[in-house]
Amino acid sequence: MSINFPLILVSGTGVTGIIWLLDAFLLKPRREVAAELAKKGMEEGKATDVALEKILREPVLVEYSISFFPVLAIVLVLRSFLFEPFQIPTGSMIPTLEVGDFILVNKYSYGVRLPVVGTKSIAVGEPENVNAVSEVTLAEFQSWLCTFERDTLKLEQNSLLYSRFVNTTLAR
Secondary structure (H helix, E strand, C coil), X not given: CCCCHXXXXXHHXXXXXXXXXXXXXXXXXXXXXXXXXXXXXXXXXXXXXXXXXXXXXXXXXXHHHHHHHHHHHHXXXXXXXXXXXXXXXXXXXXXXXXXXXXXXXXXXXXXXXXXXXXXEEECCCCXXXXXXXXXXXXXXCCCCCCCCCCCCEEEECCEEEECCCEEEECEC
């Protein structure tokens, strides 16, 4: 089962933001009106300071939402539009990258995409072609090759031809 972290992040940011807005525009004004009534009751001797503090206190859910919203919003912006961390899952990039290494991908250079949906909203630029290919064996073709649109890979007499830019001899 795969966890859709962007969906969780967008949902958490949305829920905490909505709770914060509801408190700011609906709940807090109601608490302030109730506090004014409690102050009048204190003058008449019908209410205490404890009752006033209890009325003005934010609910726990609101308090947590107000605390988490800015953090979740910053993480959402950084992770969705600027940088995203990845962990190397296999040894196919050894010796350059080891299994378990962490890398940061610059997502901005690929264009701004909406989280969860993935549609490109702002075309910033396209990544450039990489003119390098890892050496691979014919028996185990597990190396990662970076190709882009209109690139071609061709195997001719133990040589791997890549978009007319690279000619790498395969190891046996």
